[in-house]
Amino acid sequence: MANCYSDRPELRFELNHPLMQRIVELKERNFRDKGKYDYAPDDFEDAMDSYDRVLDIVGDITANIIGENAEGVDQEGPHHEGHRVRYASGTERNLDAMVKAGMNGMTMPRRYDGLNFPITPYTMCAEIVAHKDAGFGNIWSLQDCVETLYEFGSEDQHKRFIPRICKGETMSMDLTEPDAGSDLQRVMLKATYSEEEGCWLLNGVKRFITNGDADQHLVLARSEEGTKDGRGLSMFIYDKRQGGVDVRRIENKLGIHGSPTCELTYKNARAELVGSTRMGLIKYVMALMNGARLGIAAQSVGISQACYDEAIAYARDREQFGKAIINFPAVYDMLSLIKAKLDAGRALLYQTARYVDIYKALDDIERERKAAGEKLTAEEREEQKKYAKLADSLTPLAKGMNSEFCNQNAYDCIQIHGGSGFMMEYACQRYYRDARITSIYEGTTQLQVVAGIRYVTNGSYLAQCREFEAQEVSESMKPLQLRSVLMANMLEEATAHAKDAGDQDFLDLCARHLYEMAAYSIMSHLIQYNATQQPELFERSARVFMNYAEAEVTKHHHFVMNLTPAAVEDYRK
């Protein structure tokens, strides 16, 4: 039987990265749950075996249930009935299978009924699911909002809400409003504390809310009357059982049809404060967004994989001029590039996920120690800081680059299909439509550049490149590594050129170019590492990616170096 995990050795390779040893050690706290929960691992090998098996189940469900339902879900879409959402019938079946398989609250501790999985294997599940149905991927993977509740909510809230998520309740994050999209500081949904009711009441409208009729909502609202910026915003949890939030409409979208995007009206909806007031946007949404961005990066890689599978199958099957079109250079050029972007983008995704895993596990240990009046050791604190910085710097690259890649890959996938690709009968048109949102939601690519540019200017990406340059790679990767050094040199030179002008608009205009240069340089090292470990899986991709990345970096270098602050005027509208 087909399996979207075990049929893809690249995923198992990523799971078995050496950093997993440290991740499991931290996440399992030296296997203290052993004997306490019958499903807790005894040791590292046991934990890794469990991740592998669980990924296998998700791969099976994805290939044989979610994949089978995907086309029907795309056509049927969700239904708006009496201010509520009813999922497409295929979505219901997908959700039922995932809940019965126990794939909810995966990263939550066992004391709340979770699986206590690290972010890395969880992210792999998200990629796998999105590979067959990106829209369903949203509904299922919004469970990771629970991370934010776990990090900032009270223990009482943990006990009441998290076990319900682990049993299969769904989540949404209600941030966007008609006048607050990328600029969340403008959120106006009103939160007022009612002494009479002993709770907060939410009033107002939210728009473009993915899975807006979820069981539990994390809501960004203005708790401080009279304030206008982000410092007046707080985070709330709204439980659907309380009532007070209605679905006014479900948006009619270009893609991800299975995922209901809702306009919500709040009328005295009873809600609970999460954490402290005024920290909603500046702390909690930032954490929520970072998790969501990793999720979209995973979704994008899933779509890229789908594009590759579909494109290669068609190219092998389709004959023109007396032979299968896969034998034409113009076609295998596109196919190889899809695969190279997929492999390099995936390497970036899981490198990011592993960094997130380490610092988040240390954050959790820190909270636990704090409650017991203890602290992290100096080494642990250093490790936490190091990986938090690495994760924060790579997250915008992983999200931005993979979402752009999946759009490019969907384009090429249709191109390989020729005229057939333009027909609605072929799955590639769905990937093309589904891919389009990935570079928009959870922060557009332009906002990923805004998040990433500080790591260009402060030299953080360059330092990561220089560190990779010192790493031992296989003989066949050595020439590539040298070319990566030259790429980093170009990044260094272009960054200095953009910075030294001392003109913010000029730097901002160069930002996308510098961001991509950094991303290509880092990805080129990551895929060289992979090719060193498993040449048969990654060597070809490493070479193809290097040719492409080098050309891109050279192009961007040329662009930035030829630009001066005076040129900004030509662009300004």
Place this chain on the structure above:
Amino acid sequence: MLAKQVPDTRNVGPDAMTPEGTVNRSALPAIFNPEDLNALEQALRLKDQFPGTTITVVTMGLPKASDVLRDALYRGADDAVLLTDRALGGADTLATSYALSMAIRKIGVPDLIIGGRQAIDGDTAQVGPQVAQKLGLDQVTYVESIEDICEKSRKLTVIRRIDGGIEKVETPMPCLLTITGSAPACRPQNAKRVMKYKKAAAPAENNPKATIEIKQWGAADIDAGLEQCGLAGSPTKVKAVQNIVFKAKESKQLSGSDADVEELIVELLNSHTIG
């Protein structure tokens, strides 16, 4: 619940048969017989409906057949029994159903015994009905769904898939049902159960890492008469194996009249299917 591990005959490659005409088991992966999975889902649905329900899965086979028992545990079964013994080996459907019926007696005859309609290796569809006969139970074959259980009258209403339609049947419990492949597919394995029961093994598997023991019974454990077990208890002898091509497009309806029965017997004798 009765289950069988079978070679995956749905994906037969060129090396599926040995030159001698027997099944090349190494070329075919061993899987959970598909219709037994449909049967397991029916059992699990009853458990969802009546949470006090206990599902015990029984299989007979080599120690490796524990794979299907673990799979059933992963999906929600409560207990599992492996019947394995040299004395039980080489059994035809008669000897198999005898051994299974003796195991069920040892467990205690439950309210309901559910199995797949037939296995994809032998395709006889005989084991379920023979187990029911040996235990003196009512049986309903070709069941697609269990529509209703009346706890008070202890009666079961089931839907059978028959030629050209469906049939609704009411039957008293205890009874035995065989489930068709048109019934709902089995639910997936459950993450927590996999992490727990991956450590379950029958003693014969010799897995030093196992911490949960799967019950393992031999002929003596189920008080089976050796003359009715294994090869000794199997009157069926394979005369030859040959490739056949299905030509008939439709099934043929026979009444229970003497003339029809005689016509069938003559046809089977002439084709050497029996005799």
